[in-house]
Amino acid sequence: MTFKFPTAYTILFMLIVLVAAGTWVVPAGNYERVQSESLGKEVPVPGTYHSVDANPQGVVDVFLAPIAGFYNPDSYEAAAIDVALFVLIIGGFLGVVTQTGAIDAGIGRAMVKLKGHEKWMIPILMALFALGGSTYGMAEESLAFYALLIPVMIAAGYDSVVAVAVILLGAGIGCLGSTINPFATVIAANAADIPFTQGIGLRFFILLSGWLACVIYVMRYAAKVKKAPSLSIVADHSAEIEAQFRKESHDDSTATLSISQNIVLIIFALTFVVMIWGVSSQGWWMAKMGALFIASSILIGLITRMGEKCFTEVFINGARDLLGVAIIIGIARGIVVVMDAGHMTDTILHLGEQTLSGLPAVVFINTMYGIELLMSFFVPSSSGLAVLSMPIMAPLADFSGVGRELVVTAFQSANGLVNLFNPTFAVVMGALAIGKVPYERWLRFVWPLLLILSAIIMGSLSVVALSA
Template sequence: MSSKKDPSRKTMRLPDTYVIIFFVVLLAAVLTYTVPVGTYKTQEITYEMDGATKTREVLVADSFELQRDEQGNPVKKGVAVFEPYGEVGLLNYVFEGFVSGSKWGSAVGVMAFILVIGGAFGIIIRTGAVEAGILHVLSKFKGMERAIIPVMFVLFSLGGAIFGMGEEAIPFVLILAPVCVALGYDAITAVMITYVATQIGFATSWMNPFSVAIAQGISGIPVLSGAGFRMAMWAGFTLVGIFYTMRYAEKVKADPTSSLCYETDSYFRENVEKGKEVESHFGLGHMLVVLALFAGIAWVIWGVMTNGYYIPEIATQFFVVGLVSGIIGALFKLNDMGVNDIAVSFREGAKDLLGAAMVVGMAKGIVLVLGGDTPTDPTVLNTILNSAGNAISSFNTAVSGWLMYLFQSVFNFFVVSGSGQAALTMPLMAPLSDLAGVTRQVAVLAFQLGDGFTNLIVPTSGCLIACLGAARIDWGTWARFQIKFQAILFVLASLVVVGAVLTGLN
């Protein structure tokens, strides 16, 4: 029996990510005509973490008020089709999404981060040293290829659990995608052992400073409490991820054409073949580029873990690595590089991730059409948040706990920032859990699982789309692969939350 795909066989093709976001924006616009807007009051809270006092502005749980007109009727602020003077209308969502936020986060900061990373790796890849170095190393460890999956998965999962690794996974996808293809796997495998692993660690963390620590501080429970339970949960979900990834990777290795990204992986296969040509005369220049790359990665890890470096610093660090690699490539004439090739490669590398960067801005446009995510502004999102909270409290404890998890999963589609979602939802969910008979520790658990796992599939996650762009996988292809694993994670997380309710996790 032939293992090749039947070209006449039709496969389901999901809409492009831009199309999906556009229709979600339309739905958001409809909601502005049907759902009244409301506001919350906010307050500054403090909590202790690692011996330091942290502060955060959060909403006041019982302060929700619908905005009313002079006749006392709830106000519905239907969004206009177009708004001038910098306001947000339905068709303004692209530009306004692009320019929203700051360099520290969504959307403009993340977009710039993605483009700089893409440009830097465009230079590094142009030297030809990475593929050649990869092949050189793999030749030394022949027969140990399978170890890369569990080892990398555990390391990246720890990165997500310990310091909230997310955007940092993008450059590693660029590095490991050709590695996985060279090993006979595919680019999906590379995304699994990098980005997916980070988000499993992020979701099950016992000490993530951007997720569980903030949520516990806001909820008024000891920060980093319940660590034993969460460590066991991290180990269990990480093992599930490793098993699922290894099973998939071995299937692809046995029949490469069974991969959903077999066609787009041709880019990496071609680069691997070029790397084989370079490997035969792997010289000092190639070695210096590889050393610069590893020194840069060490610099990034040091910066994140010891100094709290984030998007601006990491982007510049990788830009420096790309610039140094380009200078080395030009000096040693690697791959016939000249000085102008540094600029051209940066431009081409950024172009490869431009589509992913644009998704970040478009996704932010969804929230802007709904009125934004500021608690003190009259928005549809505030009303939805309040309504969901009231609905959850009317069920028994186990169902209430599970509904909290379900709500956090859905809400993450609109607010993909872990710390942002914690600031919006936990001031409401924490006291709500008291009324529902669910411990606040369970409320935090429902938040972190709902926030973390849905990052693996929602097209509004800029980090996911950027990782997919680095792996040259479109979101529709990824969704076809990920949906089964997503279902497994959802079922297991539901069991964990319900189990935590029944055992009174505290």
């Protein structure tokens, strides 16, 4: 019998079990916390770590964790139910749009116009997603784009991995090289007690060099797959993926769009434009974004005279297609629930505090980067990790002659890198589930790029630390 790598659901549940087991052996402890007026949240106080009574997580806690992950807000990030519901609504919206045939016909026409120039979609789209990541921390909202881009990339002769990489790596490198991202850079800088513009030059360099590395990497893979489809890392799943995402009309050079289909595509595009505007300038989150997609779905149904029964059926069927993604989001958040309940998070932070004290500048900043990599695995939320770690880690930089802005850059770079593959990050597992890319295949695809990006980050941090 050949070994088959477990599904994302099993991987995440096994991580819950491992973290629960850790609560039986890792000493329990907490930092004292005070309310920060600038952050509007409680932050840990340096030097106040103390042991607390252990709260080891048992079998019952393990099985409760995926449920609690949906609705139980922990110390560092909100509950997952809003994200899960948004994903289901997106599924319903896409089901309604697909029913009109507008996407199929539109992709068919787009492929005719792009014939021979499809590869340039990759750098352009990755730049747009990187812009979203760098300016407003585009993450969960990017889940709305996968079902749109995957059929486009398949019709262009690529595979679903290319589509996933364009969005996940594009937005991810933007977060990794955040310039003014309020959920990472601004919160971390405030917690470190420095202006958020301090160190922006280095972050901009990391953003541009990282984006270039990602573009070259993805374009090389895309060209290889287009030339020899059997070299795709999901070649054995290609028939299943194409059956879901690719329609015959995608290959029809004579595909035409009716007036109603043109209107549907305009509404479709405007919905995403309004979503981006709402998130970036109006403070929208999942509830308002979900309401927007519901309203757009109803409008499209009315314009195309779909009928109440047909509309309801296609919306529910579309939501059902993304049900697995919604479940993954709750399970992933359950890992953090178990960790916090077992009082492990602050213990790991305290270990980092002890390790960093008094190290030389270059050793300090690279060790800081390594510790933030570890912390990011357990606390994938950039804002959550900033509030948790920066009040403790940033002051330690003063004793090693390192600027606090370098600590902020190390934090956000580490968090951004880990969240390109982190199984505890719902965006990663949700994206792979939508694209039908097994987790181990994604690791096989992305690990060389992770080494390249890490070399860029550590080299940049070291050069600046030496020149300080």
